[in-house]
Amino acid sequence: MYSFYGTWPWYISGFLLGAVMLTLVYFGKTFGMSSNLRTLCTISGAGKFSDFFRFDWKSQRWNLVVVLGAMIGGFIAVNYLSDGSGVQLNPQTITQLQEMKIDAPVNGNLIPEKFTSAESIFTPKIFVFMLLGGLLVGFGARYAGGCTSGHAISGLSNLQLPSLIAVIGFFIGGLVAAHFLLPLIF
Amino acid sequence: MKFIKYLLVGIVFGIVLTKAEAVSWYRIYEMFQFQSFHMFGIMMTAMFVGVLGVQIYKRKNIKNIEGTPISIQDKEKGFLSYAIGGILFGLGWGMIGTCPGPIFILIGAGFYGIGIVLIGALIGTFLYGILKEKLPY
Numbered sequence: 511m512y513s514f515y516g517t518w519p520w521y522i523s524g525f526l527l528g529a530v531m532l533t534l535v536y537f538g539k540t541f542g543m544s545s546n547l548r549t550l551c552t553i554s555g556a557g558k559f560s561d562f563f564r565f566d567w568k569s570q571r572w573n574l575v576v577v578l579g580a581m582i583g584g585f586i587a588v589n590y591l592s593d594g595s596g597v598q599l600n601p602q603t604i605t606q607l608q609e610m611k612i613d614a615p616v617n618g619n620l621i622p623e624k625f626t627s628a629e630s631i632f633t634p635k636i637f638v639f640m641l642l643g644g645l646l647v648g649f650g651a652r653y654a655g656g657c658t659s660g661h662a663i664s665g666l667s668n669l670q671l672p673s674l675i676a677v678i679g680f681f682i683g684g685l686v687a688a689h690f691l692l693p694l695i696f
Numbered sequence: 697m698k699f700i701k702y703l704l705v706g707i708v709f710g711i712v713l714t715k716a717e718a719v720s721w722y723r724i725y726e727m728f729q730f731q732s733f734h735m736f737g738i739m740m741t742a743m744f745v746g747v748l749g750v751q752i753y754k755r756k757n758i759k760n761i762e763g764t765p766i767s768i769q770d771k772e773k774g775f776l777s778y779a780i781g782g783i784l785f786g787l788g789w790g791m792i793g794t795c796p797g798p799i800f801i802l803i804g805a806g807f808y809g810i811g812i813v814l815i816g817a818l819i820g821t822f823l824y825g826i827l828k829e830k831l832p833y
Contacts, residue, residue, distance in 0.1 A: 520734050523716030524741020530709045531742070532749040535768060537701065538760040543797035547821040554818075562825035575699045579706020580797060581804025586707070587714035588805040596715075597722050600731035607725075620720040621807055625792070631809040640809075643792030644799070644816020645823070650785025651796060652824035653831065654778050655771065657785060658795040662739060665771055667746025672771040672778045679782020680789060681728075687790025688728030 515593035516618075531663050539572060542660035544651035546570070546577050594618040610696035639695060654679065710801045719801050721793030728790055777833045788820075 512519050531541040548563065549570045556563035596618035599607075604614045613623045624630050631637060651657040654676045656665060662680065665673025716738055717723045727735035752758070753766045760766050789795055792813050794802060799817060802810040824831075 517717055517734075518712070518715040520716070520737030521741050523712055523718070524738040525745050526708065526712045527716075527738065527742040528745025528749065530705055530712065531746055532753075533705055535750070535753065535766060536758075536760055537705075538762050538764070538766075539702075540768070543795070543800070544821075546800075547796060547817055548825075551818060551822050551825065556822055556825060559822075560825035560828065562828050563822075572699065572702045575702040576706035576709065577800045579703040579708075580710035580713075580801045581706075582703075583707040583710020583712075584714050584719065584801035584803075584805035585710075587711045591711065591715060597717055597720055599722055599726055600729075603722070603726045603729060603731045606729065607722075615720075615722050620714070620717060620722070620805075621793075621802070621810075622721060625721060626807050626809045628809070631812060637812060640792055640812040641816040641819075643788045643794075644813035644818075645820035646784050646788025646816075647792070647795060647799075647813070648788075648817030648820025648822075649824050650781045650783070650788060650820070651817075652781070652821050654781025654785055657797075658789075659797055661782075663742050663746055664768075666743050667750050668768045668770075669747065670771045672774060675775060675778040676782040676785075679779050680786040683783040683786020683788070684724070684728045684790035685786075686783075687787045688725055691787070691791060692725070 513593070513595065515591060516595040517598065527663060528667070531659070531667065534576075535664075537572075540660070541664045542573075542656055543577070543580075544648070544657040544660060546573055547648050548652065549574060588620075592618055596620070610692060612696060635695075650683070709797070710804065713798060713801055714805060719794065719798035719805075724789065724793035774833050777831070780832070 534541045549567050552563045552567045594617040597615035607614055661673040661676040713719050723735055726732045757765050799810055799814050
């Protein structure tokens with residue numbers, strides 16, 4: 511049923527994700543992707559506007575290297591490790607997508623054309639939608655002190671109550687977006 | 697050379713999240729509709745492995761690569777910042793289906809349109825830096 515070139519099963523994927531986090535801890539670091547957004551702001555000169563961005567970004571170079579690796583990993587996975595059989599959704603999900611006029615996955619594409627094709631993403635509605643979604647993710651991650659990797663995986667693995675609060679928040683927000691915002695917007 | 701190991705960890709991370717389809721907008725949408733176990737299974741397995749590993753690190757006093765005992769910093773105490781920040785993050789995640797890791801992974805995979813989301817995320821991070829002192833914690 512599972513193939514190396516298709517969707518990897520949840521237990522393999524979850525195991526490897528846990529291993530990635532533990533490996534970084536073994537290297538004396540912590541697993542957290544959203545910190546890189548702060549580092550990128552600092553490199554771009556945001557320190558002129560807020561103390562928050564005045565820190566030694568070079569101490570975070572290792573994390574930027576992890577990000578670079580992740581980008582290469584994404585490239586390898588899509589171009590060399592995929593046979594186009596991926597993203598098998600629940601039929602009910604596909605029906606709901608059709609109602610919102612969002613194209614269903616074909617040939618294993620990971621993201622709807624609506625959010626990738628040049629004709630679509632530069633329409634004012636989709637452009638603002640994507641920019642605003644990103645803004646919420648960036649702002650929320652810093653305000654909550656971490657994102658899915660920092661709280662849901664690292665924090666919960668270390669049994670941190672603040673991470674549990676944040677993760678419950680992630681789900682409240684996500685449920686509101688998926689059940690109310692998306693049908694309202696599309 | 698010392699950065700090679702981070703590059704390798706990153707590559708594994710990128711491949712796993714892509715092949716698990718955790719970078720897929722579709723999978724995130726399906727998860728929030730409770731129409732598939734897939735994403736929940738990934739998170740629960742990762743947490744299970746994580747909790748187990750962290751406990752082993754702590755109980756066996758395992759030293760990290762630099763030779764110092766492994767210690768993981770506790771998160772600062774608080775409620776409002778985690779709750780409000782978490783909900784705002786979740787709203788964005790539910791809309792565009794990408795958390796920070798996948799934003800980079802997808803751009804690397806050739807979905808350059810996600811650059812719009814990255815710009816949004818950088819603006820959001822910047823706004824937090826500006827408004828930090830005025831927010832409740």
